[in-house]
Amino acid sequence: MAEEGVSADSEVLERDRCPTGIEGLDNILNGGIPRGNTILFTGSCGTGKTTLSLEYLVHGALAGENCLFVSVTEASEKLMKNVIPYDFFDESLIKKGKLVFVDMPIIYERLGMTEMELSMEDVEALVRALGNLVDELSIKRLVIDSVTSVCYRLKTEEKIRNFILKVGKALSDRGCTSLLISEISPSAERYSLYGVEEAIADGIVLMGNLERRGDLLRTLQVVKMRGTNHSRAKYVLDLTPAGILLVPLLKGGSTGGN
Amino acid sequence: MVDSVSFGIPALDKAIMDGIPKGYTVLCIGMPGAGVELFAKRFASAGAKNENVTYFSTSERDDDVLNTMKDFGWSTDMKIVNIGTMYYEKVLARHLDVSKYRHEGLSMMDIRQFKSRKSEEPEEFTTNFLTTLTYEVSKLSPPFRIVLDSLNFFLEYYPHDEVLSALRTIKAHTQHNEGVALVTLVKGVLDSRTESGIEEIVDAIIELERQRDGYEFKRNLLIRKVRNHPEKTGILAYTIDDKGISAKGV
Numbered sequence: 001m002a003e004e005g006v007s008a009d010s011e012v013l014e015r016d017r018c019p020t021g022i023e024g025l026d027n028i029l030n031g032g033i034p035r036g037n038t039i040l041f042t043g044s045c046g047t048g049k050t051t052l053s054l055e056y057l058v059h060g061a062l063a064g065e066n067c068l069f070v071s072v073t074e075a076s077e078k079l080m081k082n083v084i085p086y087d088f089f090d091e092s093l094i095k096k097g098k099l100v101f102v103d104m105p106i107i108y109e110r111l112g113m114t115e116m117e118l119s120m121e122d123v124e125a126l127v128r129a130l131g132n133l134v135d136e137l138s139i140k141r142l143v144i145d146s147v148t149s150v151c152y153r154l155k156t157e158e159k160i161r162n163f164i165l166k167v168g169k170a171l172s173d174r175g176c177t178s179l180l181i182s183e184i185s186p187s188a189e190r191y192s193l194y195g196v197e198e199a200i201a202d203g204i205v206l207m208g209n210l211e212r213r214g215d216l217l218r219t220l221q222v223v224k225m226r227g228t229n230h231s232r233a234k235y236v237l238d239l240t241p242a243g244i245l246l247v248p249l250l251k252g253g254s255t256g257g258n
Numbered sequence: 259m260v261d262s263v264s265f266g267i268p269a270l271d272k273a274i275m276d277g278i279p280k281g282y283t284v285l286c287i288g289m290p291g292a293g294v295e296l297f298a299k300r301f302a303s304a305g306a307k308n309e310n311v312t313y314f315s316t317s318e319r320d321d322d323v324l325n326t327m328k329d330f331g332w333s334t335d336m337k338i339v340n341i342g343t344m345y346y347e348k349v350l351a352r353h354l355d356v357s358k359y360r361h362e363g364l365s366m367m368d369i370r371q372f373k374s375r376k377s378e379e380p381e382e383f384t385t386n387f388l389t390t391l392t393y394e395v396s397k398l399s400p401p402f403r404i405v406l407d408s409l410n411f412f413l414e415y416y417p418h419d420e421v422l423s424a425l426r427t428i429k430a431h432t433q434h435n436e437g438v439a440l441v442t443l444v445k446g447v448l449d450s451r452t453e454s455g456i457e458e459i460v461d462a463i464i465e466l467e468r469q470r471d472g473y474e475f476k477r478n479l480l481i482r483k484v485r486n487h488p489e490k491t492g493i494l495a496y497t498i499d500d501k502g503i504s505a506k507g508v
Contacts, residue, residue, distance in 0.1 A: 106372050110364055112356030125360050132363035 009054060011089045013139035015227045018141065021059020022052065024222070024235060024246025033177050033203065034227030038168035040147075040198055042182035042191045043207030048218050048237055048244070052207070053143040054082065055243055058089055061098035065140040068133060069101045072149040072247050076101035087241050100137060104150070120152045120162065126150075127166040134174050147180040157196050164200045191223065202226040207237070210249070219249060259419060263403070263438055266304030266332075269505040270464075274490055278415050278462065279403075280436040282485075283429040285456060287443045287465035292477070294442045297466060298407040299323065300503050301440045303332035305403035309341075309437075311336035312404055314391060316411035319343065330502045339394050341387050341411065348385050388416050392427050402437035404428065409443045409456065418452045425459050461485040466496070479505050 006103045017032035022195045026032050033039060041049050057067035071079055080094065080101055093099040108114075110126050118126070134142065144150065144167075164180070171178045180201065182192045191198040191206060198204055203225040218237040222230045238245040262277035271277040278284060286301075288294040295318075305311045313336050315323050320338045327334045341438040359368060391412070393405060404430070412421045425441065432439040443456065445465070457463055463483040469476045477496050496505040 099368070102366075102369055106369050107364065110356070110359050110368055110372060112353065112360075129359070129364040133366065133369075253473055 013117070013123050017228075019059070019063075020056045021063070022055055022244045022246065024244070025052075025222075028222050028231045028233075028235070028246070029225060030228050030230060033225070036172040036175055037202035037226060038164075038171060038178045038180060038182060039191060039203035040182050040201040041205045041207065042184055042198070043177050044184055044186040044188075044209065047207035047209060048216075048220075048239055049062060049181045049183075049207055050079070050145055051239055052220075052237075052244055053145060055086070056091065056179060057099055057141055057143060058086065060141040061093040062088065062090065064098075066097070067099050067141040068137060068139045068143070069099070070104055070107075070130070070142065070144045071101060072104040072144065072146055075144075076103050085241055086241060086243065097137070100139075102133065104144075113153075116153060117155050118159070120159060122236065123154065123159055123163045123166065124187070127140070127170050130167060131170040131174065134171065134176050139174070139176055142176050142178040143181065144178070145181040146183050147197060151194050151197065157194065158255040160166050160194050160196045161200060164197050168200065168202070210234075210236075217249075220246060261436075263309065263401075264304045266300040267503055269507065270394070270479065270481075273492060273505075273507070274484055274493060275487070276384050278438050280438060281433045282461040283425075283432050283439040283441065283459070284462045284464060285441055285443060285460040286464050286466065287445045289445050289468065292466035292468045293496075293503065294444070294458070294466055295407055296326070296498065297464075297503060298405050298440060298442050299327050300330075300332065302336055302403065302405040303327050303334070305438070306333035306335040309401045309403040310398060312394065312398060312402065313338045313393070314404070314406045315340050316342045316345075316406075316408055318407075331499070332502070339391075340390065344385070344390070345387060345411075345415075386416075388412055388420060391477065392424050395428050395431055398435070398437065400435040400437050402432075402435065404437065404439040406441040407437070409441050410447065413434050413448060413452065418448075418455070422452070422455050424460065425456065429459055429461075457483065469499055478508070 001066065015034040018035045019026050019032035043049050043052060054069065057069055060067045069076065069079070107126065107129050111122070111129060113122050133139065149239050154160045154163055182197055182199065184191065184193055191204050204223040206221045206223050208219045210219045218239070220237045221234045222232060226258065234249045235246040236249045260275045260279045262275050262279050264271050276388045280460050286297050302313045302431055311457045313323060315338060320340055323338055352424050397403065409421065409425070412424070428439055441460070462485065465480040465482050467478045467480055469478070477498070479494040479496045481491050481494070493508055494505040495508045
């Protein structure tokens with residue numbers, strides 16, 4: 001088991017970790033995301049959610065875990081091209097089936113979900129289908145980009161709650177550590193568009209934009225993470241060909257972090 | 259003198275205007291078991307020699323249509339457009355797939371198969387069969403004979419006003435090109451407004467009626483409407499045997 005980066009001073013009973021492979025984030029999380037957690041990665045557009053989630057999967061695949069990216073809004077072929085510029089990306093991961101991309105619209109179509117609004121029965125079928133794929137491919141890391149687009153078709157709070165709970169449980173039961181990408185408007189005062197997702201997820205990572213001295217910085221902040229101690233400070237996120245770099249956002253001398 | 263073509267049933271030809279006047283759209287209506295489908299096949303075969311015949315089938319396979327005609331010794335020289343088969347392949351088979359995926363689960367193979375198929379047939383799931391019908395009819399050049407068996411299929415899946423509109427299109431094309439058309443309809447399953455709407459559009463109505471008479475069925479062919487010729491309406495008796503359909507005055 002990969003356990004590197006676990007903080008020595010952590011006093012909670014440590015759960016097995018799923019290291020994101022993003023050094024700064026693993027430090028914030030005392031070694032990684034507690035395995036089996038379903039985390040909401042939330043932020044407005046251009047904050048790096050998709051990039052971060054892809055990097056999380058690539059690191060997992062490089063470490064030998066099978067990873068699945070479920071693309072809801074964008075064709076996965078187009079997305080695949082986005083991961084190629086990384087220095088550490090190895091194209092054979094896709095060929096070997098370590099990193100698999102699936103388009104959610106195909107799942108919708110296969111399950112006969114032609115109506116814009118999905119029913120409760122559709123929710124069950126959708127969760128079951130995701131579980132089938134996770135089982136078949138022995139997936140240990142999964143990303144749904146974005147869960148907001150799925151919620152858009154669920155419409156009611158009850159169905160959204162049901163979907164997030166069931167998908168979280170189905171993935172957790174299979175030992176799968178999952179990132180649900182959530183889109184919010186820059187001015188939103190909550191962490192998810194429907195307000196339900198954030199209450200149910202095991203963790204919330206908020207990604208944002210911050211204007212400072214004429215520059216638009218990307219920021220990341222772990223708001224909540226069940227099963228681990230973590231810093232709640234805001235970090236600056238830098239997208240580089242070597243991957244995501246995180247540095248503490250210095251404000252008034254406080255660096256936050258632990 | 260009206261220019262007519264044969265129904266394939268001499269007594270019926272004689273009773274109307276030596277056949278069906280060119281440009282006419284005829285409705286054949288009857289309860290299940292009355293012989294409406296067989297009437298449609300006889301009508302189609304009767305035009306095979308001199309006209310371009312297109313037979314639109316909604317509930318039988320091509321072989322069922324052709325074999326029935328062969329059994330009675332009728333000509334099968336016609337084009338069959340099988341809306342029923344298309345509907346099965348594009349809609350019903352898909353429903354079967356959906357229930358399979360929902361019950362047995364979804365695999366990566368199912369997802370990959372979709373990808374390769376989708377690139378080959380991009381319009382697969384957007385077919386409107388009513389549009390297919392009118393498009394196929396619009397391509398026909400005279401002299402032509404159209405058989406549509408049956409209208410009930412379209413009335414079941416599409417809004418009734420759209421079906422009536424399609425029927426008007428078929429009728430107009432038939433009228434302007436001096437072709438002939440026969441559409442069949444099962445009696446008693448539609449609301450009276452739709453049925454009246456259809457009866458109003460067509461130029462002639464033939465109803466096949468089967469009544470129990472002791473230990474046998476008595477069959478009557480009712481000529482219920484002949485446009486502008488109410489004197490031609492009347493009742494014939496008809497029989498169905500291994501030679502086909504024959505009628506005589508009562």
